[in-house]
Amino acid sequence: MILNDLNQVKEKEQAAQKKIVLRCCMAAGCMSSDSKGVKEQLEKAVADAGLQSEVEVRGVGCMKLCCEGPLVAVDPKNELYVRVTAENAPSIIAALKGGKANVEQTDPDAAFFKKQFSIVLANSGVVDPERIESYIAADGYLALHEVLNEMTPKDVVETMVKSGLRGRGGAGFPTGLKWGTVAKSPGAKKYVICNADEGDPGAFMDRSVLESDPHSVLEGMAIAAYAVGADQGYLYVRAEYPLAIARLQLAIKQAKQMGLLGAGIFESPFNFNVDIRIGAGAFVCGEETALMMSVEGKRGTPRPRPPFPAESGLFGCPTLLNNVETFANVPAIYRKGAEWFAAIGTEKSKGTKVFALAGKIKNTGLIEVPMGTPLRTIVEEMGGGAPDGGKIKAVQTGGPSGGCIPSQHLDTPVDYESLGKLGSIMGSGGMIVMDEGTKMVDVARFFMEFCMDESCGKCIPCRAGTVQMHNLLDKILKRKATARDLAKLEELCDMVRNTSLCGLGQTAPNPTMSTLRFFRNEYEELLQPDTFGAGATHPQTVTK
Amino acid sequence: MAAKTLTIDGKQITAEEGETILQAATEAGIKIPTLCHLEGVYDIGACRLCLVEVTGTPKLLPACTLKVAEGMEVSTDTERLRKYRRMTLELLFAERNHVCAVCVANGHCELQTLAYSQGLDHVRYEYTFPKWSVDNTHRLFGMDHNRCILCTRCVRSCWHIEGAGTKNVSGRGGKSRIITDLNQPWGDSESCTECGKCVMSCPTGALFKKGSTVGESVRDRDKLEFIVNAREKKQWNA
């Protein structure tokens, strides 16, 4: 494969483009509402109407408005059908010749779509994730070609530094800096790992990217591997995402066949292989050192850092770890330039962020917005506010490691620093909207129970501390706790946060601390008067 | 090996490159509390008792895995650290059923000793009173899960020193448990060499030698060090 071949694939694909394209969402959300059946019936209806030469029915990835699925878009008519059933197919095809289909539509120019700015999701809902040609037609693998042929690994790292991209897994570590460290670490063998163990309950951005545009992640990983000097990559995907795994396997196979992965990519001396490792249901494996233990086939327990994976990671070799969204940003940065990317977003948070909008909100689905977009724009304009005229109470970001942002702070711009100041985190992108009916102490207990169940058990503060904090929250909810219990809870939050070994324990108190900060009254309302000696709060003496 | 100069608790000390803060402090006569650390087996930084403050680093770091660096300023005994250490111990006492009065290790238990040294006289957290079993199937040794603090010293000595891999941890979180082979009764274990190193490593009364009185059940830690030195450094002086 050389540039010429790549262009030929692209031209051939473009030449085969039919006049009308029906894009049919084939991501997991819509598939659960039988979008596969819809696609089959649409194909049949096209054949019945003898329109095969003019109309293509294309299975595509996520079209973002998940709550209205299955979705079918018609190009170039700019129509978007919602809640399509297999029986609707003939009506949609009949309407192609004029007239109106007897199927509900939504406005593709509504704020939910118009306010989006797509980099990561640019191909999502457009290309066919199961055909590499479709990705190549959208300029796929051009960036990899340019990187391999015209840039030294050092240039590649420098471009990444200039772009200002920060890790999208949650902590926001500068990606260029990470690449530079791994590149400089001595070692003949290095690894690149893509963290696709999207464990935050309420987050599905990475799943959608993998299901909708797997090649962008593979291309990003290959560029990163060239930059740091790695020849082996691992994609660590959670077992709960079977469709994403299947599409990745297919994508890797197709890329290998075309010489875009494997030995001598683009006929250069650069080799890069990618293997999939399937997670098995452990949230802690999202933590990088635990993830590497799991790739090595062991119990996914984290270890203290330093040493950092960049120096000593997988099998003791220098290892670069980024998450799905981070890698998916990479090809666009090299195709369009670091300056272009750096111009998007805010001073310290560049580019866009994908959020999974869910919970008590009208429009649930995927949104990608420039960093710095106010929360209000996201939940009120794009999300359409709480359903049935309800009132939004808080927005939860960062899952079990994040916090609840109360409605009075909705004008906060989403960037790493602003969310941090409010005691929450950017996180990987889960955004759960809560309305007036949501009880914040219950939310705190929900997340604490999650952390308690997901604690690996290695370090004492996280293993035993989450149990005690959960019991205290439970006691408060059952109206059996006193002010002294609340003080104990707060003290434990501080201790577990500062003494736990890994990110899971260090952030486990966040949902509790943030709800205490903004909704303290909800806790206090549940407290009982403190009558020392009468309650179950006797100090227990160490038996001797 | 280059020498590194650093400050621990205001005391200027020199340490060899590659040494941990715990080693450097011990050599300088500064005692840092530890529990999962065991001389001779690799460190995992799990118990969090040896956490120290390092100037310029916002996070607390475990002394047992932190390597010395030039110009480092370390504090091992601040008010904040003492408070966290007490809380960590309290959490351990509340986690399983530690009843010193009826324990084989009473009087030479590291958990008990640490609690005294940290000034812990009561536990403020509610005891969870979990139901754990005792495995008495082995002809020489016993395991009482009620007294286990999951430091994994037994697991590490079994894998690292003896090399048998008989012991491991099963489950996770608060449900973690030390197992023998395929979660079998210890007495049925095929791989156990009956070397007793796990018993020697246990800081509490969770692993014990059968038939010994409380007075006799002092751990023979020197034996462990002797074996490690013999196997790794080829030095046989006891």
Next chain:
Amino acid sequence: MSSNSTPVETPPAKNGTQAGHASGDKRFKILEVHMKKHQFRHDALIEVLHKAQELFGYLEDDLLLFISHKLKLPPSRVYGVATFYHFFTLKPQGQHTCVVCMGTACYVKGADQVVEAVQNELKIKAGETTADNKVSLLTARCIGACGIAPAVVYDGTVTPRQTPASTLEKINQWVKS
């Protein structure tokens, strides 16, 4: 990293003969081919456990011992890994499985009520199987279907926007079958 790049013959162990399994069950042979594909590498343990669960439905002791012998890993390691990851189950599941997603989005939209309804109907707790071995009720930490919350997975099929009533209807079909 330790790997056995050339698969050598495993000495006859009490639970496994040289090829496949003493029971003659073909699935052991398939599993062994899978292990060979991974060159019996120790780091393939989780991949092998996935395959084993796919073939047998759950991981019983005999199966774990077989894997331990073939990969030449201590049984304690195999058991430790199998119990660390919640995706692996060491007990047989019922004929039907109902997995209620308890991710945040599903939770705030009432997934807890769905679980409660099923628990009350079947008189079992989440994670358990009915006495007649017909239905297993499980909860998941988030299946990434937040856009269609609350989601329930019936025998592997993700179903959107469930309520206690719709779930009970489905469960009762199974119970009556």
